[in-house]
Amino acid sequence: MDRRHLEDAAVSYAHLRGLLLIPVGALFLLAALANWDVVQTWVLAAGVVTVGLLWLAIRHHYREHYGSVRTSPRQQARDAIALVLACAIVIGVSVLLRDLPVNAIAIGFAVAMGVGYALGPGLRTHHVVILGALLIAGALPVWDGADSANAGLLLAGIAVALTGVFDHRAFLHTFGPTVDAGA
């Protein structure tokens, strides 16, 4: 019996339902494409609705097959702090680095997500690799163009979706594959 594994079950459930991140990543990509005028505004609006519905369907899938849990009040407080910190980091980095030839969006998202995972289930290898790559890409002094914010959004979207895929793998490792069960 692995005590840590059992104690972490509630936090793992709350933070590693990775399929939920894939529509969020897609939304970032769609926003970047809309800013570049690659897709029209109505396509973006339809995409937002589709992504929202997809997100709800995925959440329903997890609830149906893995049940539901509310984390401890202490963990809920940590999650609230992580959310506030993440917002502050994204905004702060965007303001502080705006005159430098780096990609503030990519750096901001990499650090904010890293803090979120560190205060939640803990950083795993795939978080370090994906978010580290996003951070390094953002910190390269090559982002001088006017489209760097959009490119940052695109990179962040790919990183979010990729993190979701690996989070879901970690989730399956903890809770097992989907089976038909009802409570």
Added chain:
Amino acid sequence: MPEPDLALDRLIHEPGRLAILTVLSSASDADFLFVQRATGLTKGNLSSHLTKLEAAGLVAIEKRFVGRKPNTRLALTDEGRERIARHWEQLDRLRETARRTSRAPRAAPQASR
């Protein structure tokens, strides 16, 4: 015969019940399916353990409907939270005692040189 302060809570020490209480110890509440998936117990096994834990006042069980589906919500009582924390402390203490005891015979010959 174990020392009285190292005695284990037999109700909690059964692996299935220990797993259930440990999972619930880090949650405000959870439903039956979540605890089943997290512990890997079968439905029947989990139900049977929960009946015993509820009877002992360690787990509160609330049966309700979510939409039209029945849903069983589980949470540790204050006593359950206290007993599982004490049990893990006790196991840690036992492990430490065992470690000290196993080191003792090896240390004796060195001391006699």
